[in-house]
Amino acid sequence: MSDNERLVFHLSSGGDVVIKLRPDLAPGHVERIKELAKSGFYDGVPFHRVIPGFMAQGGDPTGRGTGGSDLPNLRAEFSREPHVRGVCSMARTQDPNSANSQFFICFDDARFLDNQYTVWGEVESGMEYVDALPKGEPPANPGKIEKAEIREAA
Template sequence: MALVPESPSILAVIHRLAFVLAATALLVLAFACGSNEEANNSSQSTVAATSNKSVAFPSLPTSTAATTSCQAPSGTPPEVQVKSYPQRPPLTIDKSHQFIAHVYTTRGHFIIQLLPDLAPEHVNSFVFLARDKFFNGTTFHRVIPGFVAQGGDQTGRGNGGPGYSVPLEPSQEPFVRGIVGMARSNDPNSAGSQWFVTLGDAPNLNGSYTVFGKVVQGMEVVDCLSPRDPSVNPNAPPGDAIIDLAIQEIAPGG
């Protein structure tokens, strides 16, 4: 006789249904946990990848340093009025005043602050000569790049002067770039009308030559003066010329 499965009782059906529902619930919970873990792992992986990326810093700007552009020579300097004086002018400047020299050249305009407290005799002589138009038409006859630009000689050859000399007025002021000093021969007390602007630091001149001013504006004009050395080529074309050298005097409170 074949055994036919027996029909389950109601209680047995209820127990079996409860078991199926419990098993189903466990499967759903397990699936949900697995999905959350994958999401968490995916999130951590994204954060890690983002954290490992190299930081992009802004690019450094390229150099914007301006280069000096020299203008072509322009203007017509006056003819030199050759002058000579029998003696050094008396000391008449007021040291409480400011003295500003405006140098107008065929290369442009630059400004010198004169220093009467350091060198009253030299400033007095320079002001005297400038007011008498001694420098007008003269050239920068000696320009050595990186060293000095020298002028103030009416002959344009480096051997001229005003007919008198000014004794050395040494100071502790160093010859750095832009300082204005007075040229001289081997005799320290032989300064006359020739003056120079340092184009770079020149410590070898410290204490041996008189400092009587400094360029306070237009140093780029001085840098553009044509190089020239009469000791090497005395027949070179004339240097850049001074059209006018004017003195501005400012009283205290003025």
């Protein structure tokens, strides 16, 4: 597993978001994200929950916030990494071991989530395109991941 890999989301809000993967924090979750991205799972998937000052959530192909992949849920990989602007973390139900494909990107500090949600990456560039996503729960016309890919860092 390379520490040099990046997840790139081509967003409908205008550009590319480059995310540094953090296998040092959450190796299982990083492998899942990579597997889903490489399979095309995230292509065309909307951000169904976008709350200003908090976070943008996506990864549910139904766009309702209740779906996920056909893969088994993941065991929690909580860390001391803080939930701050640009941090990428997994969404889940009340069960800590229920993360599957949904994730969120923090707009701002959300330290109350620390040690309760699995951090798997951090935005290196393109945060302005996350900021530009249509807001709402769900947004009237949600922003989408047009394509997701894994690439080596330059």
